[in-house]
Amino acid sequence: MxxxxxxxYDAFVAARWSVLFHLARLLTGGDRHRAEDLxxxxxxxxxxxxxxxADEAPEAxxxxxxxxxxxxxxxxxWWGERPVEQLPEVVAAGDMSATxxxxxxxxxxxxxxxxxxxxxxxxxxxxxxxDRQVAETLGCPVGTARSHAARGVARLRRLLADVIEPxx
Amino acid sequence: xxxxxxQLTQLMQQDRQPAPFEARHRxxxxxxxxxxxxxxxxxxxxxxxxxxxxxxxxLFLWPHGHTGDRPTAPPRPMxxxxxxxxxxxxxxxxxxxxxxPSAPSFTPSDTAPPDPASTTSAPPATTGGPAxxxxxxxxxxATATARDHSTTPPATTPVSTxxxxxxxxxxxxxxxx
Numbered sequence: 588m589x590x591x592x593x594x595x596y597d598a599f600v601a602a603r604w605s606v607l608f609h610l611a612r613l614l615t616g617g618d619r620h621r622a623e624d625l626x627x628x629x630x631x632x633x634x635x636x637x638x639x640x641a642d643e644a645p646e647a648x649x650x651x652x653x654x655x656x657x658x659x660x661x662x663x664x665w666w667g668e669r670p671v672e673q674l675p676e677v678v679a680a681g682d683m684s685a686t687x688x689x690x691x692x693x694x695x696x697x698x699x700x701x702x703x704x705x706x707x708x709x710x711x712x713x714x715x716x717x718d719r720q721v722a723e724t725l726g727c728p729v730g731t732a733r734s735h736a737a738r739g740v741a742r743l744r745r746l747l748a749d750v751i752e753p754x755x
Numbered sequence: 756x757x758x759x760x761x762q763l764t765q766l767m768q769q770d771r772q773p774a775p776f777e778a779r780h781r782x783x784x785x786x787x788x789x790x791x792x793x794x795x796x797x798x799x800x801x802x803x804x805x806x807x808x809x810x811x812x813x814l815f816l817w818p819h820g821h822t823g824d825r826p827t828a829p830p831r832p833m834x835x836x837x838x839x840x841x842x843x844x845x846x847x848x849x850x851x852x853x854x855x856p857s858a859p860s861f862t863p864s865d866t867a868p869p870d871p872a873s874t875t876s877a878p879p880a881t882t883g884g885p886a887x888x889x890x891x892x893x894x895x896x897a898t899a900t901a902r903d904h905s906t907t908p909p910a911t912t913p914v915s916t917x918x919x920x921x922x923x924x925x926x927x928x929x930x931x932x
Contacts, residue, residue, distance in 0.1 A: 600784070604776035613767060627780075631787040635795075693766055712760065713767040744759055 596637050599645055600630055607649055613709045614657035617694025625660075629653045650714065651724050658706040658725055696746040704739030711736045 607629075611622035629652040633645060640648045697705050703725070710721045722732035756764075 597781070600781075601776045604780065605771070605774045608774040609771045623780075627783055627787055630784055631791050634784075634788050635791070689766060690772075708763075709767070712764045715764070740760060740763070743763065747763075 592637060592641075595641060596634060599641075603646055603649075607646070607653070610650065610709065610713065611653055611657075612694070613697060613713055614653060614706055615660075616698030616700070616705060617691075618698075621660075625653060625656055628656065650710075654706045654710055654724050655726060658702045660702055692747060696743050699746060700739045700742060701735075703735045704742070707732050707735035708739040708743065712740075 604626075608622060608626055611626040611629075612619060615621045615625060629649050632652050633640070633649055636648065637645070697708070700708065706725060707721055710716050710724055711718070716724065718729050718733050718736070721736065722729040725732055725735075727735075
């Protein structure tokens with residue numbers, strides 16, 4: 588029984604790790620280490636409820652845990668800086684492809700949003716969830732979720748004005 | 756959804772980096788599951804200990820005797836405001852020679868119905884003999900007993916006067932003296 592449960596769980600994690608890690612990375616504003624920690628924490632929680640959610644929607648459960656933890660993270664801990672042994676790679680103009688540059692700009696812009704705004708924007712535009720489902724995932728009223736998403740998009744519009752060209 | 760929002764959606768979904776699930780991730784997951792399991796067990800143990808301690812404390816502080824929740828005295832079916840036995844003036848032997856002994860202590864309400872036979876057979880103790888004097892405290896005691904058991908007639912009906920106001924026994928006393 589335990590072996591079967593562990594096998595199914597491992598198969599799910601191995602299959603969905605990349606997608607969930609990308610979601611966690613967007614939710615954390617591009618912080619790779621924090622995204623790994625967040626995903627590990629969510630998957631550990633998934634292990635204890637696996638018999639209940641395995642047949643339904645384990646990915647939706649992980650998404651909910653991830654989004655709520657990311658939206659809550661600013662109140663729990665300050666993730667702004669952490670000491671490292673080596674300096675991270677600095678962005679140098681000209682030696683990166685355009686895609687990587689856009690990704691870096693996007694993550695940098697997402698990092699400037701509040702955690703609630705970031706979670707709402709990611710769920711709304713990356714996961715393509717309707718407002719009602721975003722609110723249900725974040726555990727807040729629909730109006731609040733819509734407001735977070737609208738304010739987040741408005742701020743991204745200013746920050747990414749030179750990356751995403753306006754139509755005209 | 757306007758142009759910027761469509762571009763934002765496309766940008767979010769296209770720049771996905773490949774992130775394989777490695778062995779270190781699996782090990783970290785196992786370690787996390789074990790740690791969380793230990794935390795859960797410790798929390799459950801602490802909760803059980805707290806519950807048992809609270810239960811024990813509650814049982815320890817629970818009152819053990821039966822006197823705590825019992826009223827101090829049963830309610831008395833007292834209906835008449837008669838004098839209590841302690842406050843009943845027991846006439847002294849010297850006074851009993853001139854007055855009927857228990858006449859002041861009885862009100863019409865707490866005496867038994869007047870027994871015509873006893874009233875006529877035993878005249879009031881106005882002889883002044885020592886027998887009357889020894890008889891009067893007994894009558895007072897019997898009256899007190901009879902008041903507690905309100906259905907029992909008093910045992911001192913020979914010396915008690917009929918249920919009449921206090922001026923009635925004086926007319927009875929006067930012929931004998």
